[in-house]
Amino acid sequence: xxxxxxxxxxxxxxxxxxxxxxxxxxxxxxxxxxxxxxxxxxxxxxxxxxxxxxxxxxxxxxxxxxxxxxxxxxxxxx
Amino acid sequence: xxxxxxxxxxxxxxxxxxxxxxxxxxxxxxxxxxxxxxxxxxxxxxxxxxxxxxxxxxxxxxxxxxxxxxxxxxxxxxxxxxxxxxxxxxxxxxxxxxxxxxxxxxxxxxxxxxxxxxxxxxxxxxxxxxxxxxxxxxxxxxxxxxxxxxxxxxxxxxxxxxxxxxxxxxxxxxxxxxxxxxxxxxxxxxxxxxxxxxxxxxxxxxxxxxxxxxxxxxxxxxxxxxxxxxxxxxxxxxxxxxxxxxxxxxxxxxxxxxxxxxxxxxxxxxxxxxxxxxxxxxxxxxxxxxxxxxxxxxxxxxxxxxxxxxxxxxxxxxxxxxx
Numbered sequence: 001x002x003x004x005x006x007x008x009x010x011x012x013x014x015x016x017x018x019x020x021x022x023x024x025x026x027x028x029x030x031x032x033x034x035x036x037x038x039x040x041x042x043x044x045x046x047x048x049x050x051x052x053x054x055x056x057x058x059x060x061x062x063x064x065x066x067x068x069x070x071x072x073x074x075x076x077x078x
Numbered sequence: 079x080x081x082x083x084x085x086x087x088x089x090x091x092x093x094x095x096x097x098x099x100x101x102x103x104x105x106x107x108x109x110x111x112x113x114x115x116x117x118x119x120x121x122x123x124x125x126x127x128x129x130x131x132x133x134x135x136x137x138x139x140x141x142x143x144x145x146x147x148x149x150x151x152x153x154x155x156x157x158x159x160x161x162x163x164x165x166x167x168x169x170x171x172x173x174x175x176x177x178x179x180x181x182x183x184x185x186x187x188x189x190x191x192x193x194x195x196x197x198x199x200x201x202x203x204x205x206x207x208x209x210x211x212x213x214x215x216x217x218x219x220x221x222x223x224x225x226x227x228x229x230x231x232x233x234x235x236x237x238x239x240x241x242x243x244x245x246x247x248x249x250x251x252x253x254x255x256x257x258x259x260x261x262x263x264x265x266x267x268x269x270x271x272x273x274x275x276x277x278x279x280x281x282x283x284x285x286x287x288x289x290x291x292x293x294x295x296x297x298x299x300x301x302x303x304x305x306x307x308x309x310x311x312x313x314x315x316x317x318x319x320x321x322x323x324x325x326x327x328x329x330x331x332x333x334x335x336x337x338x339x340x341x342x343x344x345x346x347x348x349x350x351x352x353x354x355x356x357x358x359x360x361x362x363x364x365x366x367x368x369x370x371x372x373x374x375x376x377x378x379x380x381x382x383x384x385x386x387x388x389x390x391x392x393x394x395x396x397x398x399x400x401x
Contacts, residue, residue, distance in 0.1 A: 005183065007088075007136075007137045007183065008088055008136040008137050008184070009136060009184065009188075009367040009368055009369070010285060010368055011368070040285055041088075041136065041368055042088075042285070042286070042287065042288050043285070043286060046088070066368070066369040068367070069136055069183050069184035069185075070182075070183030070185070
């Protein structure tokens with residue numbers, strides 16, 4: 001099990017815009033470099049990318065929730 | 079003597095203590111948002127306190143050193159690493175030519191200050207190396223640092239590594255953070271209930287929080303004393319005939335979300351300001367992350383001046399500690 005962390009504090013999103021599909025669904029294949037989450041802070045949206053490949057497990061943080069720097073927001077199954 | 083920026087981080091800028099003296103012309107004072115942290119970082123590496131360093135927000139840069147240097151990281155708890163090995167914060171450590179400085183995830187606070195022996199030696203603009211991106215002034219070409227930048231350093235005789243500032247001589251905001259405010263010229267524009275509510279309510283740092291200003295949300299909307307708006311003021315009750323804004327002044331557009339103006343703020347405009355955060359607490363704002371709970375506390379001028387004296391004493395204590 002690999003976790004993916006937010007590099008910055010802010011507000012976490014599971015999709016690129018309201019109404020869009022989630023970046024990943026449980027069971028989706030993940031390739032290193034895939035965008036798996038979005039964090040908003042200081043009027044900037046930061047795409048967080050997977051650093052390793054795997055199978056998407058689940059989001060650990062709800063869409064629109066506050067997130068801290070270094071907080072895990074998703075799990076990959078190896 | 080120079081640094082090579084491999085990755086810039088989220089919003090990393092060259093800052094010193096700022097360029098006072100031009101605010102009346104609309105050019106902000108600029109400089110480090112947490113001036114105490116920058117001063118201490120410089121002291122740790124043997125620089126003058128006002129030397130230019132890097133202000134890092136939330137996410138650290140990756141920097142390769144072309145020469146041996148002493149480095150200190152203060153302010154936020156953003157653990158520095160030399161070639162992957164974690165170094166203590168608030169402590170001078172050595173980096174050898176060819177080694178890389180990077181950072182772990184932010185643990186607490188919001189802005190870390192990196193001082194490097196010799197200081198950053200970019201050309202000053204209006205007496206300061208501080209970066210003011212909106213005015214394209216200072217720093218490197220008037221902008222935040224980017225990957226590929228080569229940043230010149232001053233020449234210096236390096237002191238010994240290992241100087242350290244203990245936790246009781248540092249300052250980070252509590253949780254909730256408390257910011258002390260001195261009510262100002264337009265305080266009378268609020269109803270007594272709004273005046274009381276502002277200080278009684280629970281606030282939190284909004285996502286719109288940067289070098290220009292910090293926005294807060296979560297408290298009740300402010301009610302204004304009814305009046306016929308004077309000529310030249312907008313129709314909204316939070317509008318005034320344009321006036322001056324000070325560093326630290328608190329405007330509340332529409333009576334909804336207070337904004338505390340910080341180092342890169344505009345110098346005037348048409349919003350009433352209910353008062354100002356006292357100078358002693360401005361450094362703390364630079365260390366607030368989004369969503370941090372905040373309470374505002376009303377103080378008078380005597381308390382504000384006592385707090386300023388206490389801050390000066392703490393700086394003097396650090397100087398004495400470091401000899």
